[in-house]
Amino acid sequence: MKIAVMGAGAIGSLIGGFLARSGFDVTLIGREKHVEAIRKNGLTLKGVSGNFRMKVKSTARVSRLNDVFDLVILTVKAYDTKKAVAECKPLFGHTTILLCLQNGLGVEDEASEIVAKERVLRGITNNGAQLEKPSIVLHTGVGETVLGKPNKDGSSDTERVAAIFDEAGLKVKVASNIHGAVWVKALVNAGINPFGALTKMRNGELLTIVELK
Numbered sequence: 694m695k696i697a698v699m700g701a702g703a704i705g706s707l708i709g710g711f712l713a714r715s716g717f718d719v720t721l722i723g724r725e726k727h728v729e730a731i732r733k734n735g736l737t738l739k740g741v742s743g744n745f746r747m748k749v750k751s752t753a754r755v756s757r758l759n760d761v762f763d764l765v766i767l768t769v770k771a772y773d774t775k776k777a778v779a780e781c782k783p784l785f786g787h788t789t790i791l792l793c794l795q796n797g798l799g800v801e802d803e804a805s806e807i808v809a810k811e812r813v814l815r816g817i818t819n820n821g822a823q824l825e826k827p828s829i830v831l832h833t834g835v836g837e838t839v840l841g842k843p844n845k846d847g848s849s850d851t852e853r854v855a856a857i858f859d860e861a862g863l864k865v866k867v868a869s870n871i872h873g874a875v876w877v878k879a880l881v882n883a884g885i886n887p888f889g890a891l892t893k894m895r896n897g898e899l900l901t902i903v904e905l906k
Contacts, residue, residue, distance in 0.1 A: 694717055694718065694763045694764060694857065695720075695760060695761075695762045696709070696712055696718065696719045696720070696763065696764045696765075696857075697719075697720045697721075697722060697758070697762045697766070697781065697784055698719065698720070698723075698765075698766045698768060699722045699755075699765055699766065699767050699768065699769060699777050699780075700722070700723065700767060700770075701721035701722055701723035701727070701728070701751070701768065702723060702724070702727070702768065703822035703823050703824040703830055703831075704768050704794075704818065704820065704822050705721065705723065705766065705768035706721060706723070706727070706731075706738075706822075706824070706830045707738060707820060707822040707832055708768070708794065708820075708863070709721050709749065709766070710736050710738045710749065711738075711742075711861040711862055711863050712857065712858075712861045713747055713749045714738075714745060714747055714861070714862075715861040715862065717857065719749055719750065720749075720758065720760075720762075721736070721749055721750070721752075722751070722752055722753070722754075722755060722781070723751065723753065724753060725753040726827050727751075727824070727827045727828065728751035728752055728753050729753075729827070730826075730827035730828035731749060731751040731827075731828045732751055733828070734746075734828045735747055735748050735749070735828070736748075736749045736751075736828055736830070737828060737830070738830050739825075739830075739831060739832065740832035740833055741832050741833065742832045755781050755783065755784065756783075758783075760784070761786040761789065762784045762785070762786075762789055763788070763789060763790065764789070764790045764792065764857070765781055765784055765790070765791050765792070766792045766794050767793045767794060767795060767800075767804070768794055769795065770795070770797075771796060771797025771799075771800050772797075774793070774795070774797075774803045775803045775806070775807065778803070778804045778807045778808060779807050782807060782808065785808060785812075788812075789808075790812055790814060790850050791804055791813050791814065792814045792815075792816055792840070793813065793814070793815050793816065794816040794817070794838070795817075796817065796878060798875065800815075801813050801815045801843040801844075802843075810843075813843060814840060814841070814843070814850065814854060815840070815841055815842070815843040815871045815875065816838060816839060816840040816841070816871070817838070817875055817878045818836060818837075818839075819834075819836025819839075820832070820834060820835060820836045820838065820863075821833035821834030821836065835864065836864070837864045837865065837866055838858055838863055838865045838866070839865075839867075839871065839874040840854060840855050840858075840866070840867055841868040841869070841871025842871065843871060852867060855867050
């Protein structure tokens with residue numbers, strides 16, 4: 694299976710790295726500094742899941758890719774959804790699946806304005822990741838990735854994508870109500886993110902402050 698990760702920062706590179714390590718044909722699409730370091734040094738994942746480095750295809754520009762992909766995983770910020778989907782539309786064939794694996798609400802609706810809603814899946818991940826420096830991603834916390842169909846007419850490929858994640862060693866669950874899982878993640882972020890903004894600390898660092906536990 695040919696897989697593209699659009700918006701390969703920390704989380705996108707983590708997911709793409711796990712998939713590539715399992716033998717899937719993965720291309721990371723991200724910022725020039727990060728992908729250039731990956732081309733030169735390989736992608737390094739380290740932290741709670743162990744330490745490993747691998748060669749992964751990467752680029753900063755979709756226009757450099759001439760392939761059609763089976764799965765496009767979208768990990769950009771919610772406000773960049775429409776722009777990112779429009780940019781990666783040339784990567785789509787008639788059966789390409791788009792997985793919106795993002796925080797935020799309504800991203801699947803924005804994506805469905807550009808690609809057929811029948812090809813769109815929705816997901817959230819509770820894995821934690823930080824970009825230590827270009828080409829090096831720190832896996833800070835193991836969590837479940839939840840996938841589901843965002844509407845009745847959505848993709849029937851949920852189980853197939855879940856099986857790919859499972860094969861890659863990522864904890865995964867298929868939800869009958871993916872919108873509920875998305876809202877729970879949004880509410881958790883709404884609760885913890887203000888503390889990060891006020892203290893200028895990452896989520897994991899907040900746990901070191903006894904008064905905030």
